[in-house]
Amino acid sequence: MKIKVIPCRFCGSVEHVRKHGSGKSTKMQRYYCTDCVKTFQVKYIYNVSQPEVSLTEEIAPKKHSTQATPQPQRYAEMAGA
Numbered sequence: 001m002k003i004k005v006i007p008c009r010f011c012g013s014v015e016h017v018r019k020h021g022s023g024k025s026t027k028m029q030r031y032y033c034t035d036c037v038k039t040f041q042v043k044y045i046y047n048v049s050q051p052e053v054s055l056t057e058e059i060a061p062k063k064h065s066t067q068a069t070p071q072p073q074r075y076a077e078m079a080g081a
Helices: 075-081
Strands: 015-024 027-032 037-040
Touching: none
Parallel strands: none
Antiparallel strands: 015 027, 027 037
């Protein structure tokens, strides 16, 4: 029987990685690293979960306004004083 050696995707540890159940919706094997105390999967079906994909770059659009933000007027200026 061949034992798979799975390195931790966060810290790279091989000796302290153990099985940690399966994903809820995907039923894929999950692993737990006792060195960095994190869980991970070897294969993901969603691209956002991949280590090289950044959530802010891929999904969240940049919201930059080209208009100047109006400044609030003081009460004295509004009353004409």
